[in-house]
Amino acid sequence: MAETPKLKDVAKMANVSEMTASRALRGVSDVSEAARKRVKDAARSLGYVPNMLAGNLASRKSNLVGFIVPSLSSFVFPEVLNGVSATLAGSGLQPVTGVTEYDLDKEEAVIAQMLSWRPRGLIIAGLEHNSNARKMLEKSNVPVVEIMDVDGTPIHHCVGISHQQAGRDMARKLLERGYRKIAFIGTKMPKDFRAQKRLAGFKAVLAEAKVPLLAQELYTRGSSIQTGRDLTAKLLAAHPDVNCIYYSSDVMSVGGLMHCLSCGLSVPGDLALAGFNNLEILNGLPLRLATTDAHRFGIGETAAELILGHSGRDKTKAGEIITMLPTIEIGDTL
Amino acid sequence: MAETPKLKDVAKMANVSEMTASRALRGVSDVSEAARKRVKDAARSLGYVPNMLAGNLASRKSNLVGFIVPSLSSFVFPEVLNGVSATLAGSGLQPVTGVTEYDLDKEEAVIAQMLSWRPRGLIIAGLEHNSNARKMLEKSNVPVVEIMDVDGTPIHHCVGISHQQAGRDMARKLLERGYRKIAFIGTKMPKDFRAQKRLAGFKAVLAEAKVPLLAQELYTRGSSIQTGRDLTAKLLAAHPDVNCIYYSSDVMSVGGLMHCLSCGLSVPGDLALAGFNNLEILNGLPLRLATTDAHRFGIGETAAELILGHSGRDKTKAGEIITMLPTIEIGDTL
DNA sequence: TTGCCTAATGTGAGCGCTACCGTTAGCGCT
DNA sequence: AGCGCTAACGGTAGCGCTCACATTAGGCAA
Secondary structure, eight states: OOSOOOHHHHHHHHTSOHHHHHHHHHTOSSOOHHHHHHHHHHHHHHTOOOOHHHHHHHHTOOSEEEEEESOSSSSHHHHHHHHHHHHHTTTTOEEEEEEOTTOHHHHHHHHHHHHTTOOSEEEEEOSOOOHHHHHHHHTSOOOEEEEEEOSSOOSSEEEEEOHHHHHHHHHHHHHHTTOOSEEEEEEOOTTOHHHHHHHHHHHHHHHHTTOOEEEEEEEOSOOOHHHHHHHHHHHHHHOTTOOEEEESSHHHHHHHHHHHHHHTOOTTTTOEEEOSBOOGGGTTSSSOOBEEBOOHHHHHHHHHHHHHHTTTSOTTOSOOEEEEOOOEEOTTOO | OOSOOOHHHHHHHHTSOHHHHHHHHHTOSSOOHHHHHHHHHHHHHHTOOOOHHHHHHHHTOOSEEEEEESOSSSSHHHHHHHHHHHHHTTTTOEEEEEEOTTOHHHHHHHHHHHHTTOOSEEEEEOSOOOHHHHHHHHTTOSOEEEEEEOSSOOSSEEEEEOHHHHHHHHHHHHHHTTOOSEEEEEEOOTTOHHHHHHHHHHHHHHHHTTOOEEEEEEEOSOOOHHHHHHHHHHHHHHOTTOOEEEESSHHHHHHHHHHHHHHTOOTTTTOEEEOSBOOGGGTTSSSOOBEEBOOHHHHHHHHHHHHHTTTTSOTTOSOOEEEEOOOEEOTTOO
């Protein structure tokens, strides 16, 4: 029993051919109940663990789903992965994670690595890729689901919200509520395309309404409550007239709220706050922060479903574009 | 160019044998610079993507690392995954994620699935497994790193903190600070072994000091600020004399703090609060909550390093047990 | 020259499965 | 009896690579 048992050993023990053993273990038809039972018993008693590498090579498809995101350190992508994982559970497919750090060249490398597994599908955050990456994805025969964002041209499928619209909607909402001294706090990362799109949409609506964006604070590192708090303080110190701040993330707006709490600013009386994502941590705070729901979990679920749905149909058929709505949650801070 | 190009095609184009092409692409020695360049150019111009399934089958080892955790919906495991992913980046290895939902039978299934990939290593949260799972892991020839916890007998390697000690230390700290009206709020999940160990250690020290645990609130769903807030309110309503609460998670203790803020209780004057994990969200709140650092990211990093380190040595050599210290951060709430 | 050594390359022989097709046995029907 | 049909099973030929071992070419000492 030194070596790991192979299918051959199981077959021998069950007195059937390898083929029958293979069918029995995979739950394929054309096997009598008696044989199936013998095979399963043999497999169990030998402690047989199938070799997916061999199986998938022979059948020319794998049970892996690539999941490629810019980061795992925010609250955003882990929750998407959670949705993917929940939907994939029980299907026999498993997600392989790759992180790009908002770098399109790293993304290309990760995509290449993923494709070398001949995965059943690829879930990638964002619609922006460098030209090599696009080419690889297009000629790869692997169904691709681009997630989070729908503002662009997907390769096959796409599930997300329009971040442009999210920005525009929030700007309209703020204007509608009468705010005119508006500021923005967000990430500076030039490769966070979605944050950029939100800001662009936001600014566009303000411009249309001839309302200036009074101030803007940008940061490069990850979002955090502390950063939100510090930048809010800094921004208000420099622009005391601002009475409404739009943040690129809820984590940051929570920091804003904490600043207001600790220095006695009334919200939304003195300062209105709005974030983005609708994170779970917003629940239970002294005030319900205004935000936009980004459907993280649902996007993960839907992306995984799209890939599961690809079993029957042929590979790269017409892509589906599933647009979710960036619903604004008004909360108590506007 | 209908079919995906194979190594054979690259070799033909570069005028070398498959073997030389294989060596050239893998960066193995024994290839002249000229040949290597020709091969790489050919590969690029054909858009060649190697097939890991075939390659790994032939070389009998894969570039996958299994990562098995009970859940992805808390803040805990995504951050561990982040550490794993960060360390693995650039090594050519990639993490495959499996979720067990705190169910040892699901865990067994996930382990079986993972092992069928003949992964380079397996990272599993927790030291508790059912006997089948243990058996599979032991006879699998795959290095196993059990993480988070060190209270138990690891299969090979182990990286984590002692949760018993974390509970004991916090109890001592509370007693030392003079608290005697102590309560606990935590998860009821019978399969969250680590939370149980913390509570056991906590209770043991209280018992030694003959200090009763005045009250205890348990919940079954995931931790959240809202839940922490609600249960704190409920507990205090039933036990107004309690002046110190230990929570099984920081997310919950933040909820406790929010409750105090909103009903004017002074912290720690009226009520002292302590949590567990040292989550990032603790930074920037009105008060720095007391907590214990659980070294999530570091555990992920270290586990991945252990697996990377396994390249040279032989597979299942003496296991390393790496114990990190559950350092208490006193903060402002004790 | 001859021999020996090293660097660079090539040649089978699989890795452990599954797709594809062929075979066999058993049954009901005319 | 002879036919067709289906359920159950098996043999063969790979999947696309890499290992372990040749083999070749060139360089240098004796």
